[in-house]
Amino acid sequence: MQWLFLSIAIVSEVIATSALKASEGFSRLLPSLVVVTGYAIAFYFLSLTLRTVPVGVAYAIWSGAGVALITLIAWIFLGQSLDAPALIGLALIVAGVVVLNVFSKSVAH
Structure with missing residues (x-):
């Protein structure tokens, strides 16, 4: 259930930031209401996640996934260009989240 809560937190934060x-x-x-509501939902579900997932791990996944998704949205919808260093940096962020989830004993499974 903690991963569902974290996913809701990430999606809500991405919507709010967008x-x-x-x-x-x-x-x-209207966009201001989306921002405030989205962040409120994000922090509520992040707090539920923190009942079972260590704060450092949860925040690393939340922020890493958020950065990657926001960048993707900015590229697709806002015309932000991504050069090779930006793509490499995003790949490293995603790789870090994968390493945390797959190999770390700090993550509650």
């Missing part, structure tokens, strides 16, 4: 640009400094109501 809406930040559209909120135009919290001057537009």
